[in-house]
Amino acid sequence: MDRIGGEIRKILRQWMQLVEFFGQLGLDIRTDLRHPGRHRWRETLYYIDLCGRRSLGIVVLICGLMGFILALQGGLLIREYGGELFVADLVGFSLLKELGPLMVGMIATGRAGSAFAAEIGTMKVNEEVSALTTMGISPVRFLVVPKLLAMLIVLPLLAVAGDMAGLLGGLLIGVTYLDLPVSAYWGRTLQVLSPQVLTLGVLKCFVFAALITLIGCWRGFQADPDAQGVGRAATxxxxxxxxLLVVADLFITLFYASIGC
Amino acid sequence: MNKKLFWSGFFILSMLVLFVVMLFGFGLAARFAPKVYLESYFPESVQGLAEGAAVKYKGVPVGKVDDIAIRGTDQQIRVSMSVDLDNFQGMDRRPLFADEKKFGAWLQEEIAKGLRCRLDYAGITGMRYIELDYFDQPGLPPEADPTKGVLLIPSAASPFKDIARSLNTSLERIARIRFEEISDNLVHSLADLNRLLANPDLRAAIESLHGMSANLEASSLVMKNVLTESRLTKIAEDTETSLAQIRSLTQRLNDELQRSNIGAGIAAFQQAAEAVRNTALFVESRQSGLDVLLERVDRALEAVRSAAETWENDPSSVVRGRRDGEFVAP
Incomplete structure (x- = not known):
């Protein structure tokens, strides 16, 4: 009974700390919005470089391969019915609305989310977080807000790059394997896709960026102060x-469907 | 220059540019193009038509469906469409219509020529689009109270509806056929046919036909055996040879006739015939005198014959003369 009670109390404490974390985050964002000059721009640019530019290669590669695979699998099935051109629809809609943002989110989770948790966890183990608090500096404003801003900027941009790479991957298969003219495939892609489709996918990335950053940072703050604590926090x-990305994607898609998008 | 900052900024800017380019590529520019708004009312189901579906003029995409709603008063489906004016170009490839007014005037002219909008299938998926084309259908009457600022275009029945209507008409016509009467007639006809088949004369005729058929078959077989290809070839060759000979003979005869001067011969023959005819006429005219002469000659000959017999029977009569009653003078 003592163990169960202890676990429940621990969970409740974590939830309260989470609420406190969000409260602090809200306050710090308001402060940064009121005083943009006080924002830690240098750190923000560092994280933009780390999570954005350095992730561009892997994002383009993976999304390109996703478009490649989608076109190949879809083409194998659709060509039985003589509808090879509809592969453009399949690749375009799948990538721009769902797979592009989701894959970019997964890559960002692997690269940025784990790095944020490890970084903050290590600082906590080294009691740097406590030092910040002692100096009257909000660790959330100091550590989380630059990361959050950087992720909110780079993740949608990475999604755009990933979408384009996926479309080109699909085009490559459409031209080489399905023997479709470049103009026909690309024309069909431009015909069926709309700015709305692209925007809806990109909008998802803002939610994903917030989720990845906040979960990574929160896990870092919750890291146990021992040698394995940082590793567990990152994992x-x-x-x-x-x-949570997949669950959020589900709810966002349901929301889009409910408003007819 | 801080390299890291430069590349971070380059990354952000290039991705933003890519985003904007993609937005425009996927049709953002079309949102700023001049548009006109059309409405049409469909009495039939618009299943498969969705907002955003293409509006095509003779197969060329010119706009999209903006809204679909049900008009409760007469249960018709109102389909609102937007059409990009830039898609209509003049001979100089410039936009043909500067504003909605000009397009409206053109639309009215085309409606008078038969322009209608119709639901068409976009493929095998059941999705539909609006096709603007010239159909030989009357369309709906103009709306009494059209929406302000919106152009109306009459709708035409979709191909599927046409097929359904044709099918219904065919079924109605089939339903009008009196199958019971036809069936009764058929039964009677079959009974008559049975009776006819049972007739012994017909059977005999059929048997005769069978016999004839067998004979014909046998004849055919014989003909087949007799008229072999080699024989037919030989007959043909013989016939050909005979014809050649006849032709040669005819040629020779012609030559002979030409050489024999048949005209002169015929003239001589005619002269001879004339002489014979004159002689015959002369003989005919002298026939009575000739008859007397011949009678005298006949009597003379009889007297000679009698004298000869007398001399034969009584040679002495030559000297002493003929006894009475034995010799009759001519």
Whole structure:
């Protein structure tokens, strides 16, 4: 009974700390909005470089391969019915609305989410977080807000790059394997896709960026102060982020469907 | 220059540019193009038509469906469409219509020529689009109270509806056929046919036909055996040879006739015939004198014959003369 009670109390305390974390985050964002000059721009640019530019290659590669695979699998099935051209629809809609943002979110989780958890976890183990608090500096404003801003900027941009790479991957298969003219495939892609489709996918990335950053940072703050604590925090951040990304994607898609998008 | 900052900024800017380019590529520019708004009312189901579906003029995409709603008063489906004016170009490839007014005037002219909007299938998926084309259908009457600022275009029945209507008409016509009467007639006809088949004369005729058929078959077989290809070839060759000979003979005869001067011969023959005819006429005219002469000659000959017999029977009569009653003078 003592153990069960202890676990429940621990969970409740974590939830309260989470609420407190969000409260602090809200206050710090308001402060930064009121005083943009006080924002830690240098750190923000560092994270933009880390999570954005350095992730561009892997994002383009994976999304390109996703478009490649989608076109190949879809083409194998659709060509039985003589509708090879509809592969453009399949690749375009799948990538721009669902797979592009989701894959970019997964890659960002692996690269940025785990890095955030490890970084903050290490700082906590080294009691740097406590030092910040002692100096009257909000660790959330100091550590979380630059990361959050950087992720909110780079993740949608990475999604755009990933979408384009996926479309080109699909085009490559459409031209080489399905023997479709470049103009026909690309024309069909431009015909069926709309700015709305692209925007809806990109909008998802803002939610994903917030989720990845906040879960990574939260896991870092919750890291146990021992040698394995940082590793567990990083692993937990990745697992939780991926799970929540998929759940969030589901709800966003349901929301889009409910408003007719 | 801080390299890291430069590349971060380059990354952000290039991705933003890519985003904007993609937005415009996927049709953002079309949102700023001049548009006109059309409405049409469909009495039939618009299943498969969705907002955003293409509006095509003779197969060329010119706009999209903006809204679909049910008009409760007469249960018709109102389909609102937007059409990009830039899609209509003049001979100089410039936009043909500067504003909605000009397009409206053109639309009215085309409606008078038969322009209608119709639901068409976009493929095998059941999705539909609006096709603007010239159909030989009357369309709906103009709306009494059209929406302000919106152009109306009459709708035409979709191809599927046409087929359904044709099918219904065919079924109605089939339903009008009196199958019971036809069936009764058929039964009677079959009974008559049975009776006819049972007739012994017909059977005999059929047997005769069978016999004839067998004979014909046998004849055919014989003909087949007799008229072999080699024989037919030989007959043909013989016939050909005979014809050649006849032709040669005819040629020779012609030559001979030409050489024999048949005209002169015929003239001589005619002269001879004339002489014979004159002689015959002369003989005929002298026939009575000739008869007397011949009678005298006949009597003379009889007297000679009698004298000869007398001399034969009584040679002495030559000297002493003929006894009485034995010799009759001519």
């Amino acid at each position: 937990g951040a990745v697992v939780s982020s991926i799970l």
